[in-house]
Amino acid sequence: MTDRIADIWGERTPHGSGQVWPERVDQVLAEGLADADVDRWVQSACVLCSNGCGCDIAVKDGKMVGIRGRGVDRVNRGRLGPKGLYGSWQGEEHRDRLTRPLIRVDGELVETDWDTAMGRIVERSKELLASKGPLSHGFYTSGQLFLEEYYALGILGKAGIGTPHMDGNTRLCTATAAAALKESFGADGQPGSYTDVDECSAVFLYGHNMAETQTVLWARVLDRLDGPNPPKLVCVDPRDTEVARRADVHLAVHPGTNLALMNGLVRELFANGWINEDYISEHTANVDQLRSVVEPWTPEKVAETCGVQAADVRRAAEIFGTEDRVLSTVLQGFYQSAHATASACQVNNLHLLRGMLGRPGCGLLQMNGQPTAQNNRECGADGDLPGFRNWENPRHVQELARLWNVDPGVIPHWAPPTHALQIFRYVEQGSIALLWISATNPAVSMPQLERIRHILDKDSLFLVVQDIYLTETAQYADVVLPCAAWGEKTGTFTNVDRTVHLSEKAVDPPGEARSDLDVFLDYARRMGFTDKDGQPLLDWSGPEDGFEAWKECSRGRPCDYTGLSYDKLRGGSGIQWPCTEAQPGGTERLYTDGEFPTAPEYCESFGHDLLTGATTGETEYKATVEPGKAWLKALDYTPPHEEPDADYPLRYTTGRTAYHFHTRTKTGRSRRLNAAAPEPWIEMSVEDAARVGCQEGDIARVTSRRGSLEVPVRIGDIRPGTVFAPFHYGYWDTSDGGAAAGSGTGDPAVVVKADGGRHRAANELTITEWDPVSKQPLFKNAAVRVEKLRSGDGPSKAPDTTASRRATGARR
Amino acid sequence: MRLPVYIGLLNEAEATLASSFRVVADGHGDEPDVHYILQTFAKKCDAHREALKPVIDRYGEDIEGEEEHRLTANGVKEVRSGPLALMLDLQDLYVLVNHIDVTWMMVGQAAKGDRDKELQGVVEQCEGDSELEIRWLQTRMKQAAPQALLVAE
Numbered sequence: 018m019t020d021r022i023a024d025i026w027g028e029r030t031p032h033g034s035g036q037v038w039p040e041r042v043d044q045v046l047a048e049g050l051a052d053a054d055v056d057r058w059v060q061s062a063c064v065l066c067s068n069g070c071g072c073d074i075a076v077k078d079g080k081m082v083g084i085r086g087r088g089v090d091r092v093n094r095g096r097l098g099p100k101g102l103y104g105s106w107q108g109e110e111h112r113d114r115l116t117r118p119l120i121r122v123d124g125e126l127v128e129t130d131w132d133t134a135m136g137r138i139v140e141r142s143k144e145l146l147a148s149k150g151p152l153s154h155g156f157y158t159s160g161q162l163f164l165e166e167y168y169a170l171g172i173l174g175k176a177g178i179g180t181p182h183m184d185g186n187t188r189l190c191t192a193t194a195a196a197a198l199k200e201s202f203g204a205d206g207q208p209g210s211y212t213d214v215d216e217c218s219a220v221f222l223y224g225h226n227m228a229e230t231q232t233v234l235w236a237r238v239l240d241r242l243d244g245p246n247p248p249k250l251v252c253v254d255p256r257d258t259e260v261a262r263r264a265d266v267h268l269a270v271h272p273g274t275n276l277a278l279m280n281g282l283v284r285e286l287f288a289n290g291w292i293n294e295d296y297i298s299e300h301t302a303n304v305d306q307l308r309s310v311v312e313p314w315t316p317e318k319v320a321e322t323c324g325v326q327a328a329d330v331r332r333a334a335e336i337f338g339t340e341d342r343v344l345s346t347v348l349q350g351f352y353q354s355a356h357a358t359a360s361a362c363q364v365n366n367l368h369l370l371r372g373m374l375g376r377p378g379c380g381l382l383q384m385n386g387q388p389t390a391q392n393n394r395e396c397g398a399d400g401d402l403p404g405f406r407n408w409e410n411p412r413h414v415q416e417l418a419r420l421w422n423v424d425p426g427v428i429p430h431w432a433p434p435t436h437a438l439q440i441f442r443y444v445e446q447g448s449i450a451l452l453w454i455s456a457t458n459p460a461v462s463m464p465q466l467e468r469i470r471h472i473l474d475k476d477s478l479f480l481v482v483q484d485i486y487l488t489e490t491a492q493y494a495d496v497v498l499p500c501a502a503w504g505e506k507t508g509t510f511t512n513v514d515r516t517v518h519l520s521e522k523a524v525d526p527p528g529e530a531r532s533d534l535d536v537f538l539d540y541a542r543r544m545g546f547t548d549k550d551g552q553p554l555l556d557w558s559g560p561e562d563g564f565e566a567w568k569e570c571s572r573g574r575p576c577d578y579t580g581l582s583y584d585k586l587r588g589g590s591g592i593q594w595p596c597t598e599a600q601p602g603g604t605e606r607l608y609t610d611g612e613f614p615t616a617p618e619y620c621e622s623f624g625h626d627l628l629t630g631a632t633t634g635e636t637e638y639k640a641t642v643e644p645g646k647a648w649l650k651a652l653d654y655t656p657p658h659e660e661p662d663a664d665y666p667l668r669y670t671t672g673r674t675a676y677h678f679h680t681r682t683k684t685g686r687s688r689r690l691n692a693a694a695p696e697p698w699i700e701m702s703v704e705d706a707a708r709v710g711c712q713e714g715d716i717a718r719v720t721s722r723r724g725s726l727e728v729p730v731r732i733g734d735i736r737p738g739t740v741f742a743p744f745h746y747g748y749w750d751t752s753d754g755g756a757a758a759g760s761g762t763g764d765p766a767v768v769v770k771a772d773g774g775r776h777r778a779a780n781e782l783t784i785t786e787w788d789p790v791s792k793q794p795l796f797k798n799a800a801v802r803v804e805k806l807r808s809g810d811g812p813s814k815a816p817d818t819t820a821s822r823r824a825t826g827a828r829r
Numbered sequence: 830m831r832l833p834v835y836i837g838l839l840n841e842a843e844a845t846l847a848s849s850f851r852v853v854a855d856g857h858g859d860e861p862d863v864h865y866i867l868q869t870f871a872k873k874c875d876a877h878r879e880a881l882k883p884v885i886d887r888y889g890e891d892i893e894g895e896e897e898h899r900l901t902a903n904g905v906k907e908v909r910s911g912p913l914a915l916m917l918d919l920q921d922l923y924v925l926v927n928h929i930d931v932t933w934m935m936v937g938q939a940a941k942g943d944r945d946k947e948l949q950g951v952v953e954q955c956e957g958d959s960e961l962e963i964r965w966l967q968t969r970m971k972q973a974a975p976q977a978l979l980v981a982e
C-alpha cells in the first residue's frame with residue numbers, strides 16, 4: 018500500500034462499465050507490528066464518514082493495533098481511505114480520553130462515580146418533569162452512534178418522557194437528503210446503490226466534493242474514469258475540487274444559486290424533449306406545475322444568475338438528457354445552501370422526468386454526511402417517528418404505542434418535531450432547562466458560535482454531555498459522561514446506500530467509560546419509565562435485544578430490517594435494507610417498478626410548501642395525491658437572503674478536507690492526520706487575494722456580521738468572489754481556548770471558557786438561518802470581507818493534495 | 830356599483846398586511862424563519878397591489894365612507910414582548926390574512942359575475958398566496974403553542 022496521506026485514493030484498479038469493482042485490500046498496523054503479531058481480527062465498519070467501508074480491527078494484548086479493509090464487502094471491496102487507515106483506532110487512544118464521569122462543583126468539573134453523576138441527572142430530570150413537564154427536556158444527539166443507541170434514545174424520549182424536542186447533528190448534515198426524498202417519493206429511503214458507479218454512463222456530482230468527503234467512493238469513480246468506456250462526469254461546485262479537475266463539465270456556480278441552475282437543467286430536458294412521457298404519466302404527478310416554474314430559466318438566464326457559461330449549462334443538460342444510465346450524487350453544496358430542499362428535489366425531478374430510477378447505473382444518491390446518520394433518521398432520535406412513520410397519521414402513532422405498550426397520547430405528534438436550531442432557541446429563552454447532548458460538539462459545529470456559547474453557558478440550563486473526549490461543548494456541561502468509542506462496543510449502522518453493518522466490540526473502553534447504550538438504558542431504569550402494565554419500558558440487556566426490538570418496529574415499513582440478524586451480519590459483506598423473509602439477501606435498488614410510497618396511509622410525510630415549509634396537511638394531501646406516483650415538486654429561484662454588498666463583498670462557504678472529520682475530536686488526535694492538515698486556513702482566488710494585498714500564508718481577518726476569523730491565507734483555484742474555510746477547527750488544541758483538553762495536561766477537570774480570542778472556527782461567521790423544509794442550516798451562504806492582518810512566515814499549512822492546493826493559475 | 834369599494838378595501842388591506850408583516854419580521858429577528866418568511870410574504874403583498882393597479886385605474890377606488898366600511902383594525906404597528914409575544918403577533922397576522930383571503934374570494938365572485946377577465950386573472954394570481962400564508966401561520970403557531978403556553982417563562 019502506498020502512503021495514503023500523499024496518495025489519498027490509492028493505486029488504481031480500473032474497471033469497465035458493468036464489471037465488478039476489483040478487490041484491493043488496504044491495511045495499517047501499529048508501528049513495528051507484522052500480521053503474525055495480531056491476536057485476532059474483529060469485524061466492523063469505519064465510522065469516519067457516511068461511506069461505511071467494511072473493515073476488521075486488529076487486536077493484540079487487549080488493545081486495538083490495526084485496521085484492514087474487508088475484501089468481501091460490497092461497499093469498499095477491501096479499500097480504506099486516509100481517515101479510516103490513520104484515524105480510526107489511533108484517534109481513540111489519546112491520553113485525553115475521558116475515563117470517569119465529571120460533575121460541576123463550585124463552577125469546576127470534578128471527577129466522580131457513575132452513581133453520583135447519574136443521580137444528579139435523574140434528580141434534575143424528575144424535578145423538571147414535576148414542575149414544568151416533558152417540554153422542559155431536549156435531546157441533541159449525533160450521526161455517529163449505533164442504531165440500537167438511537168432507538169433506545171428514541172423510545173425513552175418519545176415514550177418515556179414524551180418530548181418533541183429531539184434532534185441530532187444529522188440536522189446539519191443529512192436533513193435535506195431525507196426531506197427531499199420525502200417530498201418527492203413520499204418516504205425516506207435511498208433509491209440508488211453504490212454499484213450504480215460500476216454501471217453508469219454518466220455521473221453528476223451536485224455540491225458533492227466526493228474526493229474528500231467519501232474518498233473510497235471516489236476511488237470507485239476514479240477506477241471507472243481510468244477504465245474502458247469511462248462515464249462522463251459533471252461537477253457543480255464553486256471550488257476547483259478533484260472532482261472538478263476530472264469533470265467534462267464543471268459548473269462553478271456562485272454559492273447560493275443552485276436552484277437557478279437546477280431549474281435551468283430541468284427546463285432543457287423539457288425544451289429538447291429529453292423526457293420519458295410514458296414514465297411521467299404513469300409514475301409522476303404535478304408535471305405541469307414543474308414545467309411552468311422552470312420555463313423562464315433559459316441557459317442565458319442561468320448563466321447570468323449563477324456566473325457560469327450558457328454553453329456549459331446546455332452541455333451538462335445534454336449529457337443528462339441523452340446518456341442511458343445517469344447516476345446523481347448530492348451533498349452539502351446543495352444541502353447547506355439556499356433553497357436546499359427545492360434544489361435537491363430538482364435532482365430527483367431530473368431522474369423522474371427521464372424515468373431513470375431503479376435500474377443499474379440509473380441511481381440517485383442523496384448522500385449523508387455522517388456514518389450513522391441514516392439510523393438516526395430511521396430510529397426517531399431526530400425529529401422523525403421511528404420506522405419512517407408519519408407524525409400526522411394517527412394510525413402510525415397507534416402502531417408505535419402498541420409496540421411500546423404505552424398510551425398514544427404520550428408520544429409527541431401534535432406538532433412538527435422540534436428541529437435542532439429551534440431546540441437551541443428554546444434553551445436560549447429558558448423554556449428547555451435540561452439539554453442532553455450525546456456524541457456531538459455544537460460549540461464548534463453549529464452556526465454563529467458566539468451565540469451558541471452563550472446558550473450553552475446559560476444559568477437556567479442543566480447540560481449533560483456524553484462523549485469520548487472533553488470537547489468544547491463538554492466544557493460547558495453540568496455532568497459529563499465518559500463513553501465507549503467505536504471498537505469498544507457492539508452495534509449496527511447503515512451507510513448511504515442502505516448497507517447495514519455489524520460493528521463488534523474489539524476491546525474494553527478505557528477506565529470507567531460505558532457504551533452510550535448502557536447510559537441510556539441506565540437512565541431509563543433510574544427514571545422508572547414503564548409501559549401500561551408497569552413493566553420496564555426498556556428492558557434490553559444489550560445491543561442485540563435492541564436490534565431485535567428495532568426489527569419489529571421496522572416491520573412493513575420502507576426500512577424493513579426483519580430479515581437481518583447479528584448472526585447474518587457476521588462474516589461476509591454488509592447487507593442492504595429492506596431485507597425481509599421474502600427478500601433475504603437485501604435489496605439493491607428501490608423503485609424498480611416505479612411504484613412510490615406516496616399512498617396517504619403509508620407515506621412518511623404529507624409534504625410541505627417548498628418556499629415556506631408550510632405543511633400540506635392530511636385533507637389537502639388526500640385530495641391531490643395519486644397513490645403510488647412520485648411528486649414533481651418545484652420552486653422558482655429568488656436570491657439568498659444574505660448577498661454580498663459594499664461592506665461584505667465576498668461570498669463565504671465552508672466545507673471539509675480529506676484528512677479530518679467533523680470537529681476533529683478523533684482525527685485531530687491522530688498524529689498522521691493532524692500533521693496533514695494541522696491548522697485552519699481561508700482559501701481565496703488569486704484576484705481576490707491581490708485586491709486585499711495578501712500573499713500565500715499571510716494572516717488575514719475574515720469578518721461577517723456575526724464574528725471574525727484570523728487565519729492564514731491559502732491562494733487557490735477557487736472561483737473569484739468566493740472564499741472558503743474548513744469547518745473542522747475549534748479550540749481544544751489552542752493555548753487559549755481549551756488548554757485543558759488539548760495540551761494533554763491529563764487534567765480534564767481544568768476548564769477554560771474564555772469567550773475572547775475565538776477566531777479559528779469557520780462557524781464564527783455563519784448565519785443562523787435554515788431551509789424552510791429540511792431545517793438544515795445555511796452554512797454555505799454568508800457575506801464577508803477580508804483584510805490583511807500581518808505577513809506570514811511561509812506558506813499556509815493547507816493540504817496541497819486536495820481542493821485546497823495552491824493556485825495553478827488555471828482559470829475556470 | 831359597489832365593487833370599487835371592495836377593491837379599495839382590498840388595496841388598503843394589502844398595504845396594511847404588508848406593513849404588519851414587516852413589523853413582525855423586524856420585531857422577531859431572533860426567530861430567523863419568521864423573520865425571512867414574513868419578509869417574503871410582505872413582498873407578495875406589494876406584488877398584489879401592483880397587480881391591482883390597472884383594475885383600480887379602470888374602476889377607480891371608492892374610498893368615500895371608507896371608515897364605515899373598514900372591517901379590520903389598523904394592523905400590527907409594533908410587536909409585543911414576553912413569552913407569548915410571537916404567538917400573539919402571528920395570531921394578529923392570521924386574522925389580517927384571513928380577512929384578505931375572504932375579501933379576494935368575494936371580489937373574485939364579483940369579477941366572475943361581471944365577466945371581468947382582467948380582474949379574474951388578478952384574483953387567480955393572488956388568492957393562492959393568502960391561502961399559503963394561512964397554512965404557514967398555522968404550521969408555525971402549532972409549533973409554538975405548546976412551548977409558549979406550557980413552559981415559557
Ligand code: SF4
Nearest residue numbers: 063065066070098101
Ligand atoms: S471512505 Fe469513509 S468509511 Fe471509508 S475509510 Fe474513509 S472515512 Fe472510513
